[in-house]
Amino acid sequence: MPPSSPSRWPSPHRAAIALTMDNLGEAQDVLHGNWPHPIGTHPSITNQLPRMLDLLSRHKLRATYFAEAWSLGVYPEVVARLLREGHEVAWHGFQHEVWSGLGEDEERGNFETSWRALDVAKSAVADAGKSVTSLAAEEAQGSGEDVSVEYRGFRPPGGRINERTWKLMREYGVEYVSPLGEFGIGKEGVAVLPFEWRAVDAFWYMEKFAGIRKEHGEREEVHSPGEFREWLMKKIDEVVEEGRFVSILFHPFLTTSEEKCAIMEEVVKRLSQDERIWVAPCREIAKWVKEHPEHFA
Template sequence: MTQPHWPNGAKAAISFTMDNLGEAQDVNLFQWDAPLGSHPSVKEHLPRMLDMLDEHGIKATYFVESWSLGVYADVVRDMARRGHEVAWHGYQHERWPTLSEDDEVLNFQRSFAAAEEFGVRYDGFRPPGGLVNDRTWDLLRRHGVKYISPLGKLEIREGVVVLPFDWKAVDAFYYMEKFGPIREAHGEQTDMLSPSYFEEHLLSMIRETVEAEGYMSILFHPFLQESEEKLAVMERVLGRLASDTSIWCAPCRDVADWVARNEAVVTPAD
């Protein structure tokens, strides 16, 4: 490419994202027996993560389950006040491809009604697990969703901007035992991997994204940042993003708006 195609002369666009707010999924699976609104990831880990983002001047996208809007209303309002995007992650973190047509329609309706009542507009959607149904695209358009962040490639599909994520840029890929089969499918060991290994690979992916003049979504789950070692990885990654003028680090909604107005970003060069 002869000239940068991202804002301000940047060579690459990267979004720092977070998923899962509190116990929405646990409640859905009948695995939560503590008082609602007391999840340690929200009470202990998230405040430190938000402070780190502030310190580095980075605005993130948090994909939040709509159920959590009522339970953690003050937390969500604080995130929005800090300039972070609040996007959609299902009603209670449902496995999207397993939903029947009726259940998917109902999930959209319940989620967007909750968002309207709360006073937030969903510009984007990240499906739990990264996959959607064929009918999902029409539902996204009907509800005014501008972008989706699934597994896949950067593109505009059926009028919706696709801002993909890669498993290797997700903390859960390294830190969670149940991701063993996914690790194996990507050429890694089935056992969990260390924070230092995650950091090494993430920084390498950032370099590759800059070289390719592409887009990358980084994903940290607050419930997995339970150690100083893991939080230190996040701190160093944020420092890397904030210090590199060749990177446009922006919330997904801003990147989606840019892609929608500059389709050459997703069109291969001649």
């Protein structure tokens, strides 16, 4: 969708891009009984995520982490660091339940359980925030940010919401949703900041996405990080040229090799050096969209 006016995005930016991360730790593995290790020791959090956050800090970019509510109390120090460095922590279900498969009672129950977990975790996150003294926190653009966590955005595990989800989001104060779908302002006044499969690292890297790759005209076999990089760079150029929005997703549990880390760094560097691109947490982009409905019908 081409820009309707030069002021579609905040000046001097021409396009908006959200850097996002999903899956905080082992919530999904615990749900399915696939985690035989001590709780709170997932390597994506102890190894990969600190490196990714240091990278974002060096390039002064802020991201959105869609985190399961179960994980907030397990990793309060991680949540506190994210907030201190200016990143957004948004909602990704309680334990990464496939959202479109939930029944009506299960869906409401997931909201209720998640918001209770959020309330319980707030004090632990606030206490952890007082001791976050990493170099990245000191140098980050968001250094000194409030470490009070609030869920204002939702990315449904599996990518799809149910019709009844709209009213539940409104009821619980969710301001935007990031599913598969169309960009703009959705039902109940909720902004829609969608993702597309090709902008997700898992689409290229994971065997279980073979069917989705086939649906999108790609070969079923796992692709290389270089192929993901090539698509992303072309997509960024396209989004800037057309004045659009895209959400890019890197999973910490998949950013496990030097080559994959290098791909993320190249993308982050590209975004940080182009003033035509507004890179901001999803919450800020959603707020802009809702305040300028004439451009985002």
